[in-house]
Amino acid sequence: MTDQPTSPQNPSGTPAARPRVAVLFGGRSSEHSVSCVTAAGVLGAIDKDKYDVVPVGIARDGSWTLVDDDPAQWSMTAGKLPEVTAGTEPVMLAGRNGGTELLVAAEGQAPRSLGRIDVVLPLLHGPFGEDGTLQGLLELADVRYVGAGVLASAVGMDKHYMKVVFEDAGLNVGPYQVITDRQWHQDAEAALDRVAGLGFPVFVKPARAGSSMGITKVADRTGLRAAVEAAREHDPKVIVEAGILGREIEVAVLQGRGSEESRASLPGEIAVQPGDHDFYDFEAKYVDGGAAALSCPADLPAEITERVRELAAEAFDAVGGEGLSRVDFFYTPDGELVINEINTMPGFTPISMYPQMWAKSGIPYSELIDELIYLALNRKTGLR
Structure with missing residues (x-):
């Protein structure tokens, strides 16, 4: 994928020199620290010669603040979970001069602009970030953003309505x-x-x-x-x-360009190693580095490999997905594929399952970031 991301034009009609990307992370949910770790991966890999990157943290109280762009600050070290704290430079999005700008609004001072934002990369997980609420705010601000829209985000976050949508689309859902x-x-x-x-x-x-x-x-x-x-x-x-007896199979889905079909990676398989974890829990995912392993491509019959990729793309389209999603299945001993869930903003560190599956499918991490920004910059704002 060699195409360069295209930035919206400035009010003067001239293209911006580099797309300005606000990397947004943290948030109010219980997945606050997971979001910070995701941001550490992206901040360490995004091409800062290609993009003007502005890191913005959301504290647990919901306040937005300018933060350091040093990935080490947001990484998990020795089991310690990173956290955004409310800072002295609170920021907000505002529509100004025919575009959306990021403003610093420190108490007792006149707001000052940090310049126009071309696209937001919202690396938030869980409620108040991945569930359509933040996406609604960005729609109101008329700014482009990476990932699913309001409805797809809300459906993808709510496991109840997610299953209702999947059932209506004819996908095999467990009891x-x-x-x-x-x-x-x-x-x-x-x-x-x-x-x-x-x-x-x-x-x-x-x-x-x-x-x-x-x-x-x-x-x-x-x-x-x-x-x-x-x-x-x-x-x-x-x-x-x-509980469903079966192997845990995952597929990474990437929106197609323009009117092209959604793209599905090679499937991966999660194997929780024998020990302290009865299933793929939080500790196995983020703390105990040796608790789980991803095998990609998963050792599946050729026809099952193709079928699970097709089903993943169908699930993505069923919820109205945009940008990226990870779709999880069970592959049962009698050959059934049972869909478990879709994650519209999956973990996105270099060692997370979503980037690993695309790396095994031919798109390395930094190029995957480029592609997601390209997709966001080349879709219109508003209804689509």
Whole structure:
């Protein structure tokens, strides 16, 4: 992919010298630190000769601030999780001079402009970042951004409605039950009875969280209530999925250029190593470096490899995906492919599954960043 990203023109009609990219990370969700680690990978790899990069952190209280662009500050070192703290230079997006500018609005001072922003790279995971809320803000600001739009982000974040969309698209979805906040308060025992009807084991999850936050594998009825309460610490709506015996297969999807079809990587397989992790939980993903391994391409029959790539692209299109997504499946012993979920802003460090699968499929990390920025810069703002 040798095409250069094209920047929108300045009000004078002349093209900007370099696209200005606001790298946005942190956020209010429980995945705040995961977002920082993702940003560390991108800040270390993005071509700063090609792009004018402006790193913006979002603290846990929701405030935006200018931050250091040193990747080491946002990396996970010795198991310590990085965090954005509210700074002395709060920033905001504002429509000015026919475009969208980034303003510094320190208390007691007149706002000053940092210049026009051509595209936002929102590296946020979880609610208030990956769920359509931030995407709605960027739409209102009339600024281009990498990744899925408002509806696709919201559907991709909510595992309940995600499954509804997948079922309507004819994809094979495993058995599940949903417990809303009202249902839990009205009759928790009835909710637990419904869940127990799935059989055991089950996986109890917050409906709108990621990075395996708040997930519990439950082997029998006695552990259900505690697992639901643990999930509710992250989200009042809980989804419970029947355990599916099968291999965990993932596919990275990349939006096609223009009217071209969505692109699917070679499939990868996650294998959790024997030890302290019963499933692919947060510790296995981000802390215990030797807990899991990715095999790509996964050792699958040729026809299954092609089919899972087709299904991943179908899932991406079903939710109205843009930019990037990772789609996860189970491959059962009887040859079935059962879709588990789609992640519209997957982990994006150099060792994350999404970039690794594309690297194995012929697109290295830095080139993948270029392609995502290209896609964002070359789609119109507003309805599309």
